[in-house]
Amino acid sequence: MLKDNYNKCKKRMEKSLESLGRELTGIRTGKATTTILDGIKVDYYGNPTPLKQVASVSAPDPKLLVVQPWEKTVIPDIVKAIQKADLGLNPVTEANVIRIPIPPLNEERRKEMVKLVKKFGEDGKIAIRNIRRDIIEILKKGQKDSIISEDEYHQAQKNIQDITDEHIARVDEMIEDKEAELMEV
16 A cells, blocks of 8 residues: 555656646747747637647747748638747748747846746645645555554655655756746846
8 A cells, every 4th residue: 555655646746747847848938949839729720739730840040930830821820829829929921931039038027937937836846745645645544444554654654755855856956947047148
């Protein structure tokens, strides 16, 4: 029972870290990266479809993204979706491609982004602590039902806390890395 709970705890906390990682890649820094557009959905024949399923996205240089749709007719929908995503990007249509210049971030915008990064980090920590609480509740029930002894319960609680501390430290590390990336001029 204990090993299963440790594994369940680790898996759920890893998923929280993955989720945080996805949210952080969506935050724009001053450099062009195709992951900026990952969350964009395009109205494709009436269905919201991920941008990468209707076009190829590339970053030929650090200040430019290029979107090349599979069909020319979907270009206006892609432009509209990018503008609607509120990423501070202004797509430019040229023949069969969409060029998206990546403007440098000003100091005020960088600070706003850092606040957002910190909020995501705090949300990630809360999710990890909630997982810890859930697992400890399961262990309490196991002790109450005499499935595990009191000593095993206390040792398990310590182990769960160690796992939690390790994942919280990884969240802090991810946040610090993203902050450094944002503040880099």
